[in-house]
Amino acid sequence: MKFDKPYILKEVASWIGGEPIGDASFEILGINEIHVVEPGDITFVDHPKYYKKALNSAASVVIINRKMDPPAGKALIYHTDPFVAYNSIVKRFSRFSPASDRISDSAEIGEGTVIQPGVFIGEHVKIGKNCVIHANVTLYHDVIIGDNVIIHSGTVIGADAFYFQKRADGYHKMISGGRVIIEDDVEIGANCTIDRGVSADTVIGKGTKLDNLIQIGHDTVIGKNCLFAAQVGVAGAVTIGDNVVLWGQVGVQKDLTIGDGAVVLGQSGVSSSLEGGKTYFGSPAKEAREKMKELVYVTRIPELLERMKKENTD
Amino acid sequence: MKFDKPYILKEVASWIGGEPIGDASFEILGINEIHVVEPGDITFVDHPKYYKKALNSAASVVIINRKMDPPAGKALIYHTDPFVAYNSIVKRFSRFSPASDRISDSAEIGEGTVIQPGVFIGEHVKIGKNCVIHANVTLYHDVIIGDNVIIHSGTVIGADAFYFQKRADGYHKMISGGRVIIEDDVEIGANCTIDRGVSADTVIGKGTKLDNLIQIGHDTVIGKNCLFAAQVGVAGAVTIGDNVVLWGQVGVQKDLTIGDGAVVLGQSGVSSSLEGGKTYFGSPAKEAREKMKELVYVTRIPELLERMKKENTD
Amino acid sequence: MKFDKPYILKEVASWIGGEPIGDASFEILGINEIHVVEPGDITFVDHPKYYKKALNSAASVVIINRKMDPPAGKALIYHTDPFVAYNSIVKRFSRFSPASDRISDSAEIGEGTVIQPGVFIGEHVKIGKNCVIHANVTLYHDVIIGDNVIIHSGTVIGADAFYFQKRADGYHKMISGGRVIIEDDVEIGANCTIDRGVSADTVIGKGTKLDNLIQIGHDTVIGKNCLFAAQVGVAGAVTIGDNVVLWGQVGVQKDLTIGDGAVVLGQSGVSSSLEGGKTYFGSPAKEAREKMKELVYVTRIPELLERMKKENTD
Numbered sequence: 019m020k021f022d023k024p025y026i027l028k029e030v031a032s033w034i035g036g037e038p039i040g041d042a043s044f045e046i047l048g049i050n051e052i053h054v055v056e057p058g059d060i061t062f063v064d065h066p067k068y069y070k071k072a073l074n075s076a077a078s079v080v081i082i083n084r085k086m087d088p089p090a091g092k093a094l095i096y097h098t099d100p101f102v103a104y105n106s107i108v109k110r111f112s113r114f115s116p117a118s119d120r121i122s123d124s125a126e127i128g129e130g131t132v133i134q135p136g137v138f139i140g141e142h143v144k145i146g147k148n149c150v151i152h153a154n155v156t157l158y159h160d161v162i163i164g165d166n167v168i169i170h171s172g173t174v175i176g177a178d179a180f181y182f183q184k185r186a187d188g189y190h191k192m193i194s195g196g197r198v199i200i201e202d203d204v205e206i207g208a209n210c211t212i213d214r215g216v217s218a219d220t221v222i223g224k225g226t227k228l229d230n231l232i233q234i235g236h237d238t239v240i241g242k243n244c245l246f247a248a249q250v251g252v253a254g255a256v257t258i259g260d261n262v263v264l265w266g267q268v269g270v271q272k273d274l275t276i277g278d279g280a281v282v283l284g285q286s287g288v289s290s291s292l293e294g295g296k297t298y299f300g301s302p303a304k305e306a307r308e309k310m311k312e313l314v315y316v317t318r319i320p321e322l323l324e325r326m327k328k329e330n331t332d
Numbered sequence: 333m334k335f336d337k338p339y340i341l342k343e344v345a346s347w348i349g350g351e352p353i354g355d356a357s358f359e360i361l362g363i364n365e366i367h368v369v370e371p372g373d374i375t376f377v378d379h380p381k382y383y384k385k386a387l388n389s390a391a392s393v394v395i396i397n398r399k400m401d402p403p404a405g406k407a408l409i410y411h412t413d414p415f416v417a418y419n420s421i422v423k424r425f426s427r428f429s430p431a432s433d434r435i436s437d438s439a440e441i442g443e444g445t446v447i448q449p450g451v452f453i454g455e456h457v458k459i460g461k462n463c464v465i466h467a468n469v470t471l472y473h474d475v476i477i478g479d480n481v482i483i484h485s486g487t488v489i490g491a492d493a494f495y496f497q498k499r500a501d502g503y504h505k506m507i508s509g510g511r512v513i514i515e516d517d518v519e520i521g522a523n524c525t526i527d528r529g530v531s532a533d534t535v536i537g538k539g540t541k542l543d544n545l546i547q548i549g550h551d552t553v554i555g556k557n558c559l560f561a562a563q564v565g566v567a568g569a570v571t572i573g574d575n576v577v578l579w580g581q582v583g584v585q586k587d588l589t590i591g592d593g594a595v596v597l598g599q600s601g602v603s604s605s606l607e608g609g610k611t612y613f614g615s616p617a618k619e620a621r622e623k624m625k626e627l628v629y630v631t632r633i634p635e636l637l638e639r640m641k642k643e644n645t646d
Numbered sequence: 647m648k649f650d651k652p653y654i655l656k657e658v659a660s661w662i663g664g665e666p667i668g669d670a671s672f673e674i675l676g677i678n679e680i681h682v683v684e685p686g687d688i689t690f691v692d693h694p695k696y697y698k699k700a701l702n703s704a705a706s707v708v709i710i711n712r713k714m715d716p717p718a719g720k721a722l723i724y725h726t727d728p729f730v731a732y733n734s735i736v737k738r739f740s741r742f743s744p745a746s747d748r749i750s751d752s753a754e755i756g757e758g759t760v761i762q763p764g765v766f767i768g769e770h771v772k773i774g775k776n777c778v779i780h781a782n783v784t785l786y787h788d789v790i791i792g793d794n795v796i797i798h799s800g801t802v803i804g805a806d807a808f809y810f811q812k813r814a815d816g817y818h819k820m821i822s823g824g825r826v827i828i829e830d831d832v833e834i835g836a837n838c839t840i841d842r843g844v845s846a847d848t849v850i851g852k853g854t855k856l857d858n859l860i861q862i863g864h865d866t867v868i869g870k871n872c873l874f875a876a877q878v879g880v881a882g883a884v885t886i887g888d889n890v891v892l893w894g895q896v897g898v899q900k901d902l903t904i905g906d907g908a909v910v911l912g913q914s915g916v917s918s919s920l921e922g923g924k925t926y927f928g929s930p931a932k933e934a935r936e937k938m939k940e941l942v943y944v945t946r947i948p949e950l951l952e953r954m955k956k957e958n959t960d
Binding site for chain 3: 446448449450466467468482484485486519522523538543545556557559561562563580581598599615630633634640643
Binding site: 116118174177178189210211213231233287289302321 | 762780782831857859877894912913
């Protein structure tokens, strides 16, 4: 997420009670996790195992729990608990606020768009032209919707990421500061859930169609003209190409990539990245032809057992 | 779906910019897809492969993209894009309209029925006697509910079918003109989704009980006294008999039939039609006894491998 | 469930048209099913197979369909249909009532708690301090929520148990009289469903985090600091320990126990109780290591078949 304006190192360090290391007037433009960080961003690292990755990333400033010289052209903020420090910055820029009305004053709604009764629209939501938002849909703050989008009843867009850090006293929540972007011509079925990004955006690409009861995790980016059948679940930080088809009740684990034109058959469980242009089946998912063969092989085990028994008798 | 009144061939052709072939005063009573078409209906066909099927179906009028003589007693409408023409007729008769109130003026609600806060009821909905519709339920237009029905919160009945035609420029939506019919004594859990038929009706039979988070696709017809556990997903155009039990997270593919009294164990994936009176398990689902045996066979492979290894050593 | 005050045997028998057997002034404190019954409770039994279990249970009074002497220190109520009699007592004490407002007068809401628009809160709901209840959440009556709890949009807490008795004329519903208890620091995702207990309580333990579209059945008790990913389904009367992790789309059958610290991998189907501290996979679920080995074994069947073929040729 980008800040509303640049802030200088000294000021950001003061928000979190950290110690700036480097030029006090160094400008910070936004905040992101390590895997989506961009130049100008601040990120954090709290384990020596990841120090090198963080310091060599695109981040301009790193919150870190060891004092050291910053890499060339970068700055650091020393803090004993970088996760807490990072979270408190995200929270400062998060635009959730208790609402008194069903449709926030800051929402922008395009011409020809129908908003049915019972819809909740949070702060800073933008909806394009000629959309239909059916009854009892919930759009949290900072959800951006294109033109000609249809969202069916009960669907919830922009709830928090399911993202926690386990500590001795239980799970600590990573605050979600990202957005959800729904591009033009998307249709989303009833009672779906599409979480906002933690620091980046969750994106549903142009022309993609989702059936009912589908889960899309935080920071997941789905391409154009995909088709997902009912009860599909996609975890967080997944990247899905264009023209991908996921049949009913497919599950996709976090951090994976699925290539353009892949087809995943019903109830499959995707536990590793998939090349595009192929058809997959099974839990864990394999190429469907291979999996289908395995299903036949299993039915031939009795022959093998019979043979073994016979040999033992001979 | 039936029209509000009969329309003549000439008039219907003029709506869609098509060319009537046959008696201009030929009467058309309704519109349906090929597999549910009835005498008096208009249907469409856009691929030569299906011409014969459409022309020999019960349809009285066929929208077709080739000029030819109509079969005896029937009429045709020539149109270069029958899918688009068909869709535009359905749309003309679809009764969805933007609502200003949570309960439409045209809704009929029976004596003794409780409607909790936050419920949305669309146009032309009928609800029988002594029902309870819990908070935040959504009933789209043209949903028909019998007596003594209980619908739990968050459930959405009558959203559009998930039915698209793939074209060069992306997915084109088949407009849903059918209804949902919920018969007497049905109970539906929380956050379920039951889609309307595309041209016919989605039906939940008398006395059937659905748990939470269940998906029922368009045009699916479910018999009497069935029991479906939570998170079951049934695709479109499925026919399920009476007294069928589907345990949790079962998935059923489209266009299949499940016979009376079938039992499908948890997480099974039904990919072909099932005979009644038997118990099934697995993904894809088989008779449970057979599947259970296979699960045991697999555990005996190490013995077989051991034997082979020993033979190779000998 | 406990009654609002003690009632005497004679009075309770009169409610249901039953015949009291024992001291007419015997006090009854509450009502529960056989497996959760406590001293002072009334329960029921309608099949000779279970007479002994019911009469030897902690129950102080048993509704039974055979006349006999009560065990020492207990009383009976003779009734020809104990299930119906039991249900009618539960119904008498159930606190569901048609609501005119979105937030009931009897609800208690703690300091610092945010209730977003469109939330429904039934009778006798208690919500602690510093909670956030997001838009369009539904809390049925008798839901008890601790401090610092977050509930995301569309979630439904306290719907009826999915619990029916099959009879010649169809399914008869077991009336749900229990509660739901959500302890401190719990976060529940969007569009989840958590059913109330039939006679006891459904409990989500302190610090537990649920993702979206999760189903938790009636009377299920979940420990502290558990983590359940999206689309998990847990049936009724399940007992889950502390620090249990269920990955996405896992299903758990009814009446089972899962020990502390167990981890169940995605899409697994738990069909028997699981020891704590281990990792499980598959449908049905086994220890993950074992299951992973089986998946490899299956890929070696072709070698075995090849060998058999060769032997047959030799």
